Amino acid sequence: MYSFLLTWAGLAAGVSAACTRAALQDATATYLKAQAAGQPSLLAGTLASNASYAENDAPVSIAASVLAQALTIDFSRSIYDTTECASFTEITSATSPHPYIIHTRLLFSGAAPLVITAIESVVTDAGDWAFNATAGLSWTLQETWDAIPAAQRDTRAVIQAAADAYLDQWGNPDLPVPLGTPCARLEGGSYYSGAKDQAANTCAMGAFPVPLAVGHRRYVVDEELGAVDVFNGFPWLESTRAANFSTPSSNFVRVVQGKIRYIHEATVCQTPNCGR
Ligand SMILES: *[C@@H]1O[C@H](CO)[C@@H](O)[C@H](O)[C@H]1NC(C)=O
Ligand SMILES: *[C@@H]1O[C@H](CO)[C@@H](O)[C@H](O)[C@H]1NC(C)=O
Numbered sequence: 001m002y003s004f005l006l007t008w009a010g011l012a013a014g015v016s017a018a019c020t021r022a023a024l025q026d027a028t029a030t031y032l033k034a035q036a037a038g039q040p041s042l043l044a045g046t047l048a049s050n051a052s053y054a055e056n057d058a059p060v061s062i063a064a065s066v067l068a069q070a071l072t073i074d075f076s077r078s079i080y081d082t083t084e085c086a087s088f089t090e091i092t093s094a095t096s097p098h099p100y101i102i103h104t105r106l107l108f109s110g111a112a113p114l115v116i117t118a119i120e121s122v123v124t125d126a127g128d129w130a131f132n133a134t135a136g137l138s139w140t141l142q143e144t145w146d147a148i149p150a151a152q153r154d155t156r157a158v159i160q161a162a163a164d165a166y167l168d169q170w171g172n173p174d175l176p177v178p179l180g181t182p183c184a185r186l187e188g189g190s191y192y193s194g195a196k197d198q199a200a201n202t203c204a205m206g207a208f209p210v211p212l213a214v215g216h217r218r219y220v221v222d223e224e225l226g227a228v229d230v231f232n233g234f235p236w237l238e239s240t241r242a243a244n245f246s247t248p249s250s251n252f253v254r255v256v257q258g259k260i261r262y263i264h265e266a267t268v269c270q271t272p273n274c275g276r
């Protein structure tokens with residue numbers, strides 16, 4: 001009976017025993033190999049035949065996608081969500097002829113054999129928000145996103161709530177955000193950190209000129225690495241559009257013992273630096 005209930009709970013969550021951390025790591029490594037080679041065909045066998053592919057919230061044919069361009073992956077960082085059966089990867093390609101910073105969600109079926117059912121990327125390059133892959137690379141290499149010791153891990157609810165509080169505060173500057181000290185935020189290649197003054201908590205955003213409702217949030221959470229990524233829509237930023245126009249954005253957040261340690265933001269602009 002007990003094992004029946006466990007099986008039932010697993011099926012109800014849409015996740016089977018196939019969705020192990022190791023399987024997510026293998027499939028994500030294959031994605032990285034395909035991106036490095038610019039050969040989506042390397043995903044054959046890993047990608048469902050009807051998988052969806054989107055860049056910056058728009059469907060794109062894989063043949064015409066960034067995945068079909070060979071990129072030097074100078075650095076990447078991935079997290080694995082065995083509950084939702086998904087992974088998230090941040091790719092920094094600074095030394096390719098065309099530099100990129102790419103945030104990618106891979107969503108999996110959960111059934112054996114594990115296959116990718118959706119690939120969604122926020123693809124940023126020159127002209128996107130604060131973009132500078134050379135600077136971004138040098139900052140990200142200085143950060144530590146190691147596994148959190150088992151006894152100190154936060155629950156997925158705590159990790160997600162920290163990132164949500166950060167984004168919710170854009171709509172109401174009075175809301176509390178569990179920012180650690182120090183806390184550093186990397187936006188493209190711009191780094192805001194407390195390094196010079198450990199007491200300065202420079203992940204605080206202050207108030208936007210108008211309250212922002214950050215919607216269309218999609219999460220990948222990894223308790224072991226104390227991290228969450230939130231794909232979202234960033235309103236107002238694109239100065240050439242109405243304030244309620246949301247541009248595709250992703251916030252990759254490291255949470256240590258309930259507090260935000262790092263934030264990496266990748267945000268797409270319609271006009272250079274969103275016209276700001
Ligand atoms: C893809 O195919 C699978 C298996 O046939 C099916 O269950 C699923 O609904 C399909 N997904 C889409 C997005 O069509
Ligand atoms: C990008 O950052 C690097 C390293 O900080 C700097 O040397 C370079 O001038 C920057 N490029 C642009 C276009 O700002």
Ligand SMILES: *[C@@H]1O[C@H](CO)[C@@H](O)[C@H](O)[C@H]1NC(C)=O
Binds near residue numbers: 242244245
């Ligand atoms: C955005 O604002 C404009 C002008 O106020 C309005 O016409 C439009 O319906 C709004 N769009 C959305 C998606 O809310």
